[in-house]
Amino acid sequence: MHFEFSPAERAFAEEVRSFLRAHPPETFPIDGMDAGYGSGAHSRPFLRALADQGWLSLTWPRAYGGQERPLTHKLLLFEELAAAAAPFGPLAGCDQTAEGIIRYGSEHLRREVLPRIARGDATFWQGFSEPDAGSDLLSLKTEAARHGDEYVIRGHKIWSSHAGISSYGLVLARTGPAARRSQGLSMFVVDNATPGMDIRPIRSLTGEVYHYEVFLDEVRVPAECLLGKEGEGFTQLLRGLDTDRFWGRFYKAPMLRRVLDELVRHANETTRNGVPLARDSAIRRRLASLATEIEAVRLLFYRIGWMLQEGLPTPYETALCKVMADELGQAVAAFGMEMLGLYAPLTQDSRSAKLRGSIQHLYQTSMGQTIAGGTSEVLRSTVATRGLGLPSEPRVRD
Numbered sequence: 001m002h003f004e005f006s007p008a009e010r011a012f013a014e015e016v017r018s019f020l021r022a023h024p025p026e027t028f029p030i031d032g033m034d035a036g037y038g039s040g041a042h043s044r045p046f047l048r049a050l051a052d053q054g055w056l057s058l059t060w061p062r063a064y065g066g067q068e069r070p071l072t073h074k075l076l077l078f079e080e081l082a083a084a085a086a087p088f089g090p091l092a093g094c095d096q097t098a099e100g101i102i103r104y105g106s107e108h109l110r111r112e113v114l115p116r117i118a119r120g121d122a123t124f125w126q127g128f129s130e131p132d133a134g135s136d137l138l139s140l141k142t143e144a145a146r147h148g149d150e151y152v153i154r155g156h157k158i159w160s161s162h163a164g165i166s167s168y169g170l171v172l173a174r175t176g177p178a179a180r181r182s183q184g185l186s187m188f189v190v191d192n193a194t195p196g197m198d199i200r201p202i203r204s205l206t207g208e209v210y211h212y213e214v215f216l217d218e219v220r221v222p223a224e225c226l227l228g229k230e231g232e233g234f235t236q237l238l239r240g241l242d243t244d245r246f247w248g249r250f251y252k253a254p255m256l257r258r259v260l261d262e263l264v265r266h267a268n269e270t271t272r273n274g275v276p277l278a279r280d281s282a283i284r285r286r287l288a289s290l291a292t293e294i295e296a297v298r299l300l301f302y303r304i305g306w307m308l309q310e311g312l313p314t315p316y317e318t319a320l321c322k323v324m325a326d327e328l329g330q331a332v333a334a335f336g337m338e339m340l341g342l343y344a345p346l347t348q349d350s351r352s353a354k355l356r357g358s359i360q361h362l363y364q365t366s367m368g369q370t371i372a373g374g375t376s377e378v379l380r381s382t383v384a385t386r387g388l389g390l391p392s393e394p395r396v397r398d
């Protein structure tokens, strides 16, 4: 067991910190809300600044313009960005899509889309969920039918994060008979500007827009926009979701640590009824136990990152760490609300708001986290079956 980053890895982390000092994250304009994952808000200009460093293609093969750096460099990049509250919202989605295109994509997608990702010019939304298909994604109804050199897609997606401000959707559609549930699905990279795409915002609990509803009405895409072969969509999805659970949550521990440090500062600077909050034993105990849990989640993520780097299978580990990270995020936000008391619900625009109103925002966005990318209930079932060897639950029939 070797619990240390190498000199090259430490040097890279310092390179990222020095970039952040030269490009203060708070000076970049924002184009989409922070949804509480730890990756901050969406900022295309910040994405382009990362692209200028070559960091959007850090681990890609050289043949596709990448630097072939080890996966730990990507971990360190994400960690430093989250610790600095940088607005790198679209980064994980770009990275996962690039991985999918490198692995399964046609020459057309590799030639057209990869360079746009590397330059910070293309961002992505995921078109999986539908009004009647969430946890049971295999019951999705969106269809894609081949006509000559094109596919024609018809369907309705919902909860598509940041769809309205992205460039392309990764759309899962049925290309085979519904009876062959998992074999009949295929994944398409669909340009948002394609005629027939109708993308409508859904306002979230915070009052901002994060989710969109997407109607696809006879959307015609070139056959080369199919990822891999027809019928491979479900396998690609499982692979993508597995890494999504890791890469979509890895930076939660550094983000929560940053929030906890702010709460500690607040406790040190605030008195209530003449007693400093920092001397209140209940508050001290809660802060200490949250700090312990954050450290445990951070180490768990490192371990799974190491497993991914070594190419080891992670049949249930990413489910396990997503459940832990998201539920811990809710616990930190709920404790922050409790600690700030009557100041807690005040938003950023209130003069009396504490910690810039960030805790109420985190609290509200944290609620969706245990649903997005697989609910905690479904993921616990994955841990029970694949991790503990328990039999699967019987399907409920209606």
Ligand SMILES: Cc1cc2nc3c(=O)[nH]c(=O)nc-3n(C[C@H](O)[C@H](O)[C@H](O)COP(=O)(O)OP(=O)(O)OC[C@H]3O[C@@H](n4cnc5c(N)ncnc54)[C@H](O)[C@@H]3O)c2cc1C
Binding pocket: 035, 125, 126, 127, 128, 129, 130, 131, 132, 133, 134, 135, 136, 158, 159, 160, 161, 162, 368, 369, 371, 372, 373, 374, 375, 376, 377, 378, 381
């Ligand atoms: C913040 C956020 C971002 C999202 N972003 C996207 C996105 O970008 N793209 C996209 O496609 N979708 C996205 N989603 C949608 C998300 O993937 C679905 O909401 C999720 O898969 C659950 O599906 P559902 O909402 O239909 O709920 P259902 O599947 O109907 O579940 C309802 C309840 O039943 C429980 N349940 C269902 N099945 C089981 C089971 N087998 N065992 C135990 N309990 C079960 C669930 O845990 C849940 O509590 C997002 C959701 C959120 C909250």
